[in-house]
Amino acid sequence: xxxxxxxxxxxxxxxxxxxxxxxxxxxxxxxxxxxxxxxxxxxxxxxxxxxxxxxxxxxxxxxxxxxxxxxxxxxxxxxxxxxxxxxxxxxxxxxxxxxxxxxxxxxxxxxxxxxxxxxxxxxxxxxxxxxxxxxxxxxxxxxxxxxxxxxxxxxxxxxxxxxxxxxxxxxxxxxxxxxxxxxxxxxxxxxxxxxxxxxxxxxxxxxxxxxxxxxxxxxxxxxxxxxxxxxxxxxxxxxxxxxxxxxxxxxxxxxxxxxxxxxxxxxxxxxxxxxxxxxxxxxxxxxxxxxxxxxxxxxxxxxxxxxxxxxxxxxxxxxxxxxxxxxxxxxxxxxxxxxxxxxxxxxxxxxxxxxxxxxxxxxxxxxxxxxxxxxxxxxxxxxxxxxxxxxxxxxxxxxxxxxxxxxxxxxxxxxxxxxxxxxxxxxxxxxxxxxxxxxxxxxxxxxxxxxxxxxxxxxxxxxxxxxx
Numbered sequence: 001x002x003x004x005x006x007x008x009x010x011x012x013x014x015x016x017x018x019x020x021x022x023x024x025x026x027x028x029x030x031x032x033x034x035x036x037x038x039x040x041x042x043x044x045x046x047x048x049x050x051x052x053x054x055x056x057x058x059x060x061x062x063x064x065x066x067x068x069x070x071x072x073x074x075x076x077x078x079x080x081x082x083x084x085x086x087x088x089x090x091x092x093x094x095x096x097x098x099x100x101x102x103x104x105x106x107x108x109x110x111x112x113x114x115x116x117x118x119x120x121x122x123x124x125x126x127x128x129x130x131x132x133x134x135x136x137x138x139x140x141x142x143x144x145x146x147x148x149x150x151x152x153x154x155x156x157x158x159x160x161x162x163x164x165x166x167x168x169x170x171x172x173x174x175x176x177x178x179x180x181x182x183x184x185x186x187x188x189x190x191x192x193x194x195x196x197x198x199x200x201x202x203x204x205x206x207x208x209x210x211x212x213x214x215x216x217x218x219x220x221x222x223x224x225x226x227x228x229x230x231x232x233x234x235x236x237x238x239x240x241x242x243x244x245x246x247x248x249x250x251x252x253x254x255x256x257x258x259x260x261x262x263x264x265x266x267x268x269x270x271x272x273x274x275x276x277x278x279x280x281x282x283x284x285x286x287x288x289x290x291x292x293x294x295x296x297x298x299x300x301x302x303x304x305x306x307x308x309x310x311x312x313x314x315x316x317x318x319x320x321x322x323x324x325x326x327x328x329x330x331x332x333x334x335x336x337x338x339x340x341x342x343x344x345x346x347x348x349x350x351x352x353x354x355x356x357x358x359x360x361x362x363x364x365x366x367x368x369x370x371x372x373x374x375x376x377x378x379x380x381x382x383x384x385x386x387x388x389x390x391x392x393x394x395x396x397x398x399x400x401x402x403x404x405x406x407x408x409x410x411x412x413x414x415x416x417x418x419x420x421x422x423x424x425x426x427x428x429x430x431x432x433x434x435x436x437x438x439x440x441x442x443x444x445x446x447x448x449x450x451x452x453x454x455x456x457x458x459x460x461x462x463x464x465x466x467x468x
Contacts, residue, residue, distance in 0.1 A: 004102040005030055005079035005137065008069050012037040012059060014085035015046060016174050022050050024088040028097055030081075033073040035065060061192055062153035066145035078102050081137045082155060086173040090116070093167030109159030110138040112217055118172035119260040127250030127261050133163050133217040146209065150192035152225075154218055156209055161216055186268045194275035197229070198283070233276060235296035237269035247440060295392050302388035310334070310380045334380075338373055345419045354424070363419070369426040371419060379415055382442050383408065389450060403453050410449065414442055 007025060011018060011034055025032070032052045036043060037059035047054045057068055066082060079102065089097070093113065105111075112133040117124050124130070135143070135155045143157045176182045211223040228236060241261065244250040250261040317328040317335070328335075342363050346356045355366040364370030371377075386407050390400050418438050426434075 004077055004100055005081055005097070006073075006075050006077045006140075007032045007081050007083060008066075008073065008075075009034045009083050009085055010037070010062070010065055010069070011035070011039060011043050011054075011085045013039045013041045013043060015039075015042040017085045018043055018046050019050075021083065021085055021088050022046070022052065024094065026050075028094070031075075031077065033069070033075075035069040035072075037065065061150050063145045063147050063149050066153065066155070067147055070140075070143075070145060075140050078139060079137060080140045080143065083136065083169070084171065087115075087169045087171045090168050090170055093164070093169065096164060096167050105162075107160060108139075108162050109142050110135050110155070110157035110161040112161060112163040113137065114163075114165060114168040116168045116170050118170070120177050120256055121172075122254065122256035122260075124253055124257055124260055126248055126252050126257065127244040127265070128248040131165065131168075134169075135161065135218055136169065150196035151189055152193075152221075154209075154221070156218065163217070182263065186263070187271065190268060190271045190275055193272045194279055197272070197276050198279045200229070202283075202285075232295045233273040234270070235299060237266045237273065238296070238300070240269060241266035247443060249436075295394070298392035299388050302391045303384055306384040306387055307381065310384065314375055334375065334378070337378055338375075341378070341415060341419065342373055344416055345423070348416070348420060349423060363423065365423045369423050371422050371426075373419075377415075379411055379442070382439070382446060383411060385443075386411070386446050386450075390453075393454065395453075399453075403449075407446070407449060410445065411442060414438075414445070 007030055009018075009021065009032065022032070032050075034047055034052055034054040036047075036054055036056045038056060044054065053073070055072060057065065059065060069082075070080070081097075113136045115130075115132040115134055117129050117132065135157065138155055138157050142159065143155050146154050146156050176185075209222045210219050211226050212219040213223045214220070215223075228240075231239065244261050244265045245258075250257060250265075253261065313327075314334055316322050316324045317332045338361070342358055342361075345363055346358050349356050349365060354368065357364045357366065357370075361374070362370060362372050387404060390404055390407070393400075415438075418434070422434065
């Protein structure tokens, strides 16, 4: 019998998952305890078949279930591993646990496992979901369940931890193959998360985990949640969804992945914000959420006007059914913008001693490379996002205008730098997605500039000027 660690598993109607999990850990010969939440299927029969000790407790939330489990079971090993019933060990993680010896890890208090998450049979590899490190193994009587959370459960420890980057927990909830199950489950979870955020607003609970973007995975998540709580409600689901799709490359997860990111990052978070608003209304509280809603509305309105306006203008200044010759010849700022980029790049390259050939859309450096500057390369999308945010945010008119000029100059400089690097160093055999890299860099810089601007004091003191 394994004497170094004990498994604890939470279950509720897990007859389709539990046998697979128990078979994946059976060979480790470790003690196993199961806390059930009142299953009505064959879950408890399976526990008896595998001779696993179990007890039952009505479910209120995951942190309280884990807290109860850690205190009710007769654990006699120095380490505990907490698993969900829909998780199994990969072969490499199994080998690491098979070779685990308590005396070799006496300096540690916790170990993070990597998780591989599948949704409806599809591995969600992007969008911040892999690698995903979770504190699942910890010293008994040192690790504990974070009771300050209703959702996003985590174990906490005080002391050194280690991340096992090789091997992973494979998590796939087969019940989620029926979308109604996923929606119903997350509707319940949204109640818990909304209640948690309202209580945080009313009670200002004490921090139980240090927040550090460059610290452990738990500390990094705590810091990101702090940032999340500062974002305007109703806007943050949009921002988070776009962040998952483009910054964290969730768009590469295919149709099933896109569905998951939409549901988890946007739909679920939007439902939470709506329920937070409802709870504030029921409690007769009038904090700042209305400001966030107004900001979200203004931001979306300005963005759609700018982005769709640019697309419409491109359409009517391009020969075709809706072509307007006068606008094309006299007010075509898109063409002027493109010509400025090509002419500026050519002038800088000439100053650097390169021989350049250019046309209306193209630029080529003799003996080097070149580019074709199409509309999507001009950056009107990122400028639409940036301008919409600045226009919607509540700051003085002067501050907005100065920041818009700074942003426009910064993005234009980045674009020129990109064009110069392409013409000088690009080779056809390079397997690099330059468009994605440029977008990643540009949006990162945009986010950094906006964060500094938002946190800076208004030039008129604490008084906030009415937005445009």
